[in-house]
Amino acid sequence: MTAASPETVELTGLQPSRDDLLGDVLKGLAASPKRLPSKYFYDRRGSELFEEITRQPEYYLTRVELALIGQCAAQVAAAVGPRAHVVEYGSGSGRKTRLLLDALEDPVAYTPVEISRSALVGSVQRLDQEFGPVQMLPVLGDFTQRIPLPEPERQARRVLVFFPGSTLGNLTDAESVRLLSAMRETMGAEGAALIGIDLQKSPALIEAAYNDAAGVTAAFTLNLLARLNRELGADFDLDAFRHRAVYVPEAGRIETFIDSQRAQNVTVQGRAFGFAAGEAMQVEYSHKYTDEGFAALAARAGLRVVHGWNDPRDWFGLRLLQPA
Template sequence: MNLSTPATPVADLVDLQPSRERIAADVVAGLSAVPRRLPSKYFYDARGSELFERITHQPEYYLTGVEIALMEARMADIARAVGPALHVVEYGSGSGRKTGILLAGLDDVVAYTPIEISRDALLHSVERLEARFGGVEMLPVCADFTRPVQLPAPGREARRRLAFFPGSTLGNFERDEAVGLLRAMRDTVGTDGQALIGIDLDKDPEVIEAAYNDAAGVTAEFTLNLLARLNREIGSDFDLGQFRHRARYSQERRRIETFLVSQCAQRVHVGGQAFDFVAGEAMLVETSHKYTDADFAAMAGEAGWQVAQAWNDPKDWFGLRLLRSAS
């Protein structure tokens, strides 16, 4: 996938992407923590977005294929459940493959607002969708969706807003963070709004673990690209050859834990500070929680939502949940 920047903007863009100073501050805070960690939201520069798209095509990575098949099979049911005349607000739009299924299957989409931290990925996704859905007003926002975002108003008033959060991105957040994000999502779409959320369901640990350790090594390359981005954008000096990708499933915490492991004793500089690693020290860069129905329903309830509809694939590997305000 070619992610060179389009020659001209494809739509009005609200650009709130994090500054160099914000990224550096987040990285320093993570490296100062015990144990060390890096924010996974910074995986998605242009190269990271391209690598993630490649991950979704690896044979071990079941999530995307299963979710797309589920959406295609149940799209008519989803459209009936959510109703017409919607302003669709997508959190983390990525390549837009699932978005195309949603926009094509819904009745009278008024506007579409993707919120995506990678500006290049955002513009290319909107460019493709705009060519296909000329009657839908495209109102992209380049921003960190974990922070409050003011949505642009469409030219034609929508009946309600539908938040769309596919994939397993919600699982990348700790439980209290996920509840906070779901609560902020509810505030954004309003008390009459809805949310369609993708959740990766708890299953055979071998199936889960294989998805994050593909034989082609694309996920490892994706993980290490985080360090390359930081070196380029904030002037850090991570030695990519001295860190190794490691992803393991914790049955106790029902989550994949992805680390970058230091291969030697080394010193890294970020933001004028030095951080010493010992050989074998693991730095957490991502978690991906796998849910039971009870887990997810409880989280949604804490955020002021209730589960109105639930759709699973035939193997119960992945689910889509339609949320409505509990009040």
């Protein structure tokens, strides 16, 4: 089978529009405290920076999860069974996907759902070249919204939703339950979901992962403002804002902010928003889980944990869920 080119990759386009972006930004800047949705981090430059983050020495998550998937892939494949239609939320570069598809028995199709066009096309090209018999059915869209699945040419025995990277942790509890409930609908009564979760551990270790010494995470965070300047005609002065990520033990999560370094006004589409010196704008959560907490979260969405795997240090876990 010939590998797909950027011109021949067929995408189901459900990505947020410019009006969606503008509406979310205006709503977030008018809120108190101010906030911006983390899903808009991933323009082309943001996706490139995130891949660079995953290679920083402090950022253990990707490194540990890749090793864990490699170690337990055969067990996952045995639990899932043959002829799965793999649906991945937030597919990124596809490094983890390669390990999963390689382990599964006769996977029928692969549907990555990704908000970044460049990341989606790049990963589909690479995977199509390596897994020719697996039908590639990419969807360019926001996985936090309901996604109608493309129908594969070969009939699948079950749908497997793949959600690695502990990306679920970027949502609030209420948002997580809504997304898990949508997953349950997507997978159907016979389906399953394989979810990566970052586990609670030393706060210093966790906090360092989001404040790397090279400043890549800071550049990634501030790139959101650069995107708003470019796409919405905003006038954020990137030198007047700073990245800050702190671990909040009582909430069990990293909270990431963009802090205003001085009193200033920012305009977006003619609307002015004032920032006080030191004012924090919330841009991301990164929840860290316990087994009990994650199982309770899944149960609220009508799902149950049927298998679980951790790395040897219990830093990161994979959980296989099925409808309760």
